[in-house]
Amino acid sequence: MEIRPILSTVLRNPVGLILIGLQVALTLAIVVNALYIIDERLANLRIEAGVDEEHILTLNSAGFASDFETTLATIHRDLDYLRKRPGVVSAMATNTLPLTQSGWSTEVEAQEALDGRSIDTAIYFADETLVETLGLDLIAGRAFREAEVEPYSMDQELRSTAVIVSAAAALALYPEIDRPEQALGRLVWNGAENDRFSAEIVGIVDGVKAPWKGLSSDIFDHVVYVPKVPVIANFGIYAVRSEPGAFADLLQNIQPELAELDTQRVVMEPNAFPEIRERFLRGDRAMAGMLITVVVLLLLVNILGIVGLVSFWVTQRTRQIGTRRALGATRGNILAYFLVENALISAMGVAVGIVAALALNNWLVSAFGVDRLPWAFLVGGAAGLLVLGIAAACVPALRAAAIPPAIATRSV
Amino acid sequence: MTRYYLWLAARSLRSSPWLSGLMVIAIALGIGAFMTCYAIFHAMAGNPIPHKSDALHAVRLDNWSADQPWEEPNVPPSQMTYRDARFLAEAGRARYQTAMFRIGVAVQPDNPDIKPLFSVGRLTYSDFFPMFEPPFLYGGPWTREQDAARSPVIVLSRELNEQVFGGEDSVGRKLRLDGEEYTVVGVLDTFDPLPRYYDVINASAFGDADEYYLPFTLNDHLQKRPMGNNSCWKNPPEDTYQGYLDSECVWVATWVQLDSRAEREAYQDFLDNYVREQKTLGRFERPLNNRLDDVMSWLEAQRVVADDAHIQLGLSFAFLVVCLLNTVGLMLAKFLRRSGEVGVRRALGASRAQVFCQYLAESGLLGVGGAVAGVGLAWLGLAVVRKVSPDMAVLTQLDAGLLLFALLVSVLAALLAGLYPAWRACRVAPATQLKTQ
Numbered sequence: 001m002e003i004r005p006i007l008s009t010v011l012r013n014p015v016g017l018i019l020i021g022l023q024v025a026l027t028l029a030i031v032v033n034a035l036y037i038i039d040e041r042l043a044n045l046r047i048e049a050g051v052d053e054e055h056i057l058t059l060n061s062a063g064f065a066s067d068f069e070t071t072l073a074t075i076h077r078d079l080d081y082l083r084k085r086p087g088v089v090s091a092m093a094t095n096t097l098p099l100t101q102s103g104w105s106t107e108v109e110a111q112e113a114l115d116g117r118s119i120d121t122a123i124y125f126a127d128e129t130l131v132e133t134l135g136l137d138l139i140a141g142r143a144f145r146e147a148e149v150e151p152y153s154m155d156q157e158l159r160s161t162a163v164i165v166s167a168a169a170a171l172a173l174y175p176e177i178d179r180p181e182q183a184l185g186r187l188v189w190n191g192a193e194n195d196r197f198s199a200e201i202v203g204i205v206d207g208v209k210a211p212w213k214g215l216s217s218d219i220f221d222h223v224v225y226v227p228k229v230p231v232i233a234n235f236g237i238y239a240v241r242s243e244p245g246a247f248a249d250l251l252q253n254i255q256p257e258l259a260e261l262d263t264q265r266v267v268m269e270p271n272a273f274p275e276i277r278e279r280f281l282r283g284d285r286a287m288a289g290m291l292i293t294v295v296v297l298l299l300l301v302n303i304l305g306i307v308g309l310v311s312f313w314v315t316q317r318t319r320q321i322g323t324r325r326a327l328g329a330t331r332g333n334i335l336a337y338f339l340v341e342n343a344l345i346s347a348m349g350v351a352v353g354i355v356a357a358l359a360l361n362n363w364l365v366s367a368f369g370v371d372r373l374p375w376a377f378l379v380g381g382a383a384g385l386l387v388l389g390i391a392a393a394c395v396p397a398l399r400a401a402a403i404p405p406a407i408a409t410r411s412v
Numbered sequence: 413m414t415r416y417y418l419w420l421a422a423r424s425l426r427s428s429p430w431l432s433g434l435m436v437i438a439i440a441l442g443i444g445a446f447m448t449c450y451a452i453f454h455a456m457a458g459n460p461i462p463h464k465s466d467a468l469h470a471v472r473l474d475n476w477s478a479d480q481p482w483e484e485p486n487v488p489p490s491q492m493t494y495r496d497a498r499f500l501a502e503a504g505r506a507r508y509q510t511a512m513f514r515i516g517v518a519v520q521p522d523n524p525d526i527k528p529l530f531s532v533g534r535l536t537y538s539d540f541f542p543m544f545e546p547p548f549l550y551g552g553p554w555t556r557e558q559d560a561a562r563s564p565v566i567v568l569s570r571e572l573n574e575q576v577f578g579g580e581d582s583v584g585r586k587l588r589l590d591g592e593e594y595t596v597v598g599v600l601d602t603f604d605p606l607p608r609y610y611d612v613i614n615a616s617a618f619g620d621a622d623e624y625y626l627p628f629t630l631n632d633h634l635q636k637r638p639m640g641n642n643s644c645w646k647n648p649p650e651d652t653y654q655g656y657l658d659s660e661c662v663w664v665a666t667w668v669q670l671d672s673r674a675e676r677e678a679y680q681d682f683l684d685n686y687v688r689e690q691k692t693l694g695r696f697e698r699p700l701n702n703r704l705d706d707v708m709s710w711l712e713a714q715r716v717v718a719d720d721a722h723i724q725l726g727l728s729f730a731f732l733v734v735c736l737l738n739t740v741g742l743m744l745a746k747f748l749r750r751s752g753e754v755g756v757r758r759a760l761g762a763s764r765a766q767v768f769c770q771y772l773a774e775s776g777l778l779g780v781g782g783a784v785a786g787v788g789l790a791w792l793g794l795a796v797v798r799k800v801s802p803d804m805a806v807l808t809q810l811d812a813g814l815l816l817f818a819l820l821v822s823v824l825a826a827l828l829a830g831l832y833p834a835w836r837a838c839r840v841a842p843a844t845q846l847k848t849q
Contacts, residue, residue: 015744015832023737030730037723062518062530064591154637156651192647233637234518234590259527266518266530279803286800287720290449293793294731297441304434305738312745368719 006341017345020309024349024385027302029356032381033364034291036373041288045281049098049273050166050208052135055089055247056273058097059238059254063265066234072151074262075229075236081261082238082254087246090132094239095125095230096211097134097273098223099280103211105219106158109189110173112196119172121165121222122210125152125230130164131205133241139167140181141203144227152228160226163188164203168221180204188224199226234265247272299388306392310342314400321400322407331401338397339390346389350382357381414773421774428746432778435742439782439829442735443822444789449721449728451794451814455807456618456717460605461545464669465707468543468610469676471500471666473687474701477645481698488701489662490613490714491641496690497664501537501628505682506668506675508543511628512536513638513664514614520588521576531572531589532639533624534611535631541567543669544610549573551583551598554627562629566594572623573599590634594626606806607716609707610667614640617716618806638663660695670704680704736829739778743833747771751840758842767838775830776823783822787815 010017061078063071075093082091096103103122110117127149131138141164148162165173170183177183187198205223213220230237242250251272259267314321321334357378364370425432459465473496474481474488482489492500497511512534519531534540541553550573554565566587573582573596582596607617626634635653641663648659670676683702690696705713754767762770787810794808 016741019737019741019744023734023741026730026734026737030727030734034727060530062516064518064520064528066590155653155656157647195647266528268530282801282803283718283720286797286804287724289796289800290724291727294445294727297445298731298734301438301441301735301738304438305741308431308434308738308745309741312741312749315745315749364723368723370723 003340003344006337007344010341010344016309016313017348020306020342020345020389021349021352023302023305024346024389025353025356027298028350028353028381028385029360031295031298031385032357032377033360033373034295035381036361036377037364037370038288038291038295039377040371041284041291044284045288047099047209047281048207049277050136050206051098051273052241053273053277055242055244056097056134057240057242057247057251057254057270058100058273058276059240059258059270060268061236061238061258061262061265062268063234063236065264068151068153068231071231071234071236072229074265075231077262078236078238078258081258082240085254085257087243087250089241089243090129091238091240092127092129092133093125093229094237095123095232096237097239097276098209098211099276100211101280105210106190108173108224110186112189112198114193114196117173117175119169119222120214120219121169121224122212122219123158124223124225125228126164126225127227127229130225131203133239134208135241136205137207138164139204139206141184141201143203144225148227150228151231153231154233157191158226158228159191159197160199160228162202162227163199164205164225165201166208166221166223167204167206168218169223170201170204172218172222180206240270302385303388303392306342306389307395310338310393310396311399314338314396314403317400318403318407321403322405322409325403325405326408334403335397335401338400339393342393342397343386343390346386349389350386353385354378354382417770417773418777420770421777424750424774425777431742431746432781435739435746435778436781436785438735438738438742439778439822439826440785440789442732442825443782443786443818444793445728446732446821447786447790447810447814447818448793448797449724450817451790451810452797452804452807453717453721453725454814455606455809456721457711458606459708460607460609461707464545467669467671468707469668469670469679469704470707470710471668471683472703472705473683473696474698475660475662475696476698478697482643486701487713488703489643491643491662492664492666493660493662494657494664496686497666498628499686500666500668500683501539503682506670506679508539508669509667510537510539510543511664511666512540512611513636514611514622514640515626515634515636516639517589519572519576520591522586522588523576526576529575531623533626534622535626535628535634535636537628539669540625543667544605546603547601549599549601550581551596554597559627559629562632563627564592564594564630565597565627567598567600567625568596569600569621569623570602571621589624604806607711609711609716611665612711612714612716613665614638616803617711617714618804668704676704732825736825739826739829740832743775743778743830744836747774747833747837748840751837754837754840755842755844758840764838767840768834771834771837772827772830775826775834778830779823779826780819782826783819786822787818790818 061074063074079091079093082088105120105122107118107120128144128146131143144162167180170180174183181204183201184204186201188201189196189198191197208223210219210223251270254270255267361373365372472488473492475493476482476489481487501509501511514532514534516530516532518528520528538554538556538559549570553567558565573579582599585596586593587596603621642661644661646660648655670679684700687696687700687702757767791810798805798808
């Protein structure tokens, strides 16, 4: 099959080339970039918080009186009740949980000097039941000891002598170690320039996440637990882990039970962890859903466009096709003609599309901090679109091939 | 004449329902996707207080560490220290000014049938009300004198008034919060500026309103910590609540109303002078970097329109363009298929312009069809967004303005798509057509 005559036909009447070519180019640019963003967001949806997600809920209490002693007493009474309640595996007072989008963060250093290695990390409060209450994966060291745990008021500076850190935080803090377990016993430094203090790493937990994702820093995997019971104004904030099967009952009844225990406060609606997770991922899910819809519709519109335009050409060229058939062209020749024509146009579109995709990606990178497009997406998208274009052209091309030679002798 | 063209167009569209349907669907898909994204973007990027958005200004002072800015490049903190905010609010150098932060309290209704509830509200100055103009249902704001006197007064939101007082006029009634009693002086009507520009730092810009407002000066004995963002670059001077108030931690928002350029410049000077004076006391280690942002530039600086919304809008617009390219192809096919008809019309005396107009009318009609179906799709799309993200519900409204915009975009797009095919149709040479017939 000669390509040159087909090419010259295409170039002599470039409207088809422009219409389909532009369509293919724009589609490639959008689809490739959208697929990359979709891939990223779908990966986000698989995030694990590193805690026993299915069985954890949080619960807040706000007292009418806000003095330190009353609030601390309330926290102890509530925890006593929660720990004894059937269906509860364990409970503790804390400040916040992973993925809640709200919490504390600070910078900690690997050494006493302020200008050495340091990382941003989330700070969580925990007591001796930490590992049990959250279902953490403790890969080295030990849990906090009861004697280490102290009440903490917001007016104090946060100082502790022991901490439990996430494996990722340990590796980031001490780049010289190969395995996070080796950070055990090392010191984490904090405090102002003239008032430095350190805490020993007594435990390493794996996979636990911070409350939020940093915009620029990788704080999401950096977690430091301090052995403190937070007494934040008049608040008690509890994390509760239920036995399998008891979760629904707990979620429904725990609030009125605690409210009855002490009427001089408000107990807020409990939050189930799956709900917290759902809220955290909502934006990613919406974005992925929206982009998937656009990609599917885009491909559909493209197929329709190619089928429509090639059909039009077939109708326009019916007589020529009849003539060619009468002069000895086989059905295969006619089919091939239209397929090659379409492939040529699509290929030119794809070539422009690759440039457009890179330009679009450039804009997304500079304006919104999206990652750079990997080549695999570009190549895969281009190949996919070419195949799709040829497949779409098959429908009208087969109809063209079926045109009988006798048509040449007839007038329209 | 136009009516005749429309009649011709309708007839022509009916005669090939399949192709016409395809074109309407292509336009509708493009318009539907674009309008879904545009409606959300439009709501996010809207001006919440058009008549005075130029006058209201968020104030920022740069008290951050000499070593590094709050945020690159040299961006001052979004909020202020308590001491600076309080000074500015009480200096009275602007027409109106307020410092504010959010707090949470336990509300204890007198009525034993109503359970105590936890409620989030705002400590602010009385100027909040004339500045941001929330509508009052009953009563009114407290006064500047009551600010100064630390009067235990409260303004309730409509919602809290309904929960606690059953929605009746509660002005003069008492309400107990965290064990202390306050007198209701006013009840607001629904107050939902979109976005909630006066506090986009501590809550979602599209989230719930504050449930009550209390005089800021009451904090002298309430000693509240903020329910919201708090950032420190160095430790408080001492481990007490007073130490926190005196610290370089930022957690209070400050807004002022400046009605003219001159007022604005004078206020900027006032701020700079204040900071220079503080520098002599060893504070404000960074170079002068005090900012006054009016409402729209504040919303932009705080990136209230989510990046995702920008990306979605851009991609959905590109999708619309692809749909239009598609429509161009389909129209070309449809119009040229009727070349014979054009030949007859031209031979009978129709001018090129008349044929051109006739086909453009057909495109316009397709645009209207696409708009109607597209708005339906956008409505569906927004309903899905509402279902997936209930917290975005306020952003998913299609009002009359948006409907008109959709119609305009759709018809314009269809006319644009019809230009080339109509031109091709009117260039048909009558003689050739008649001969081949």
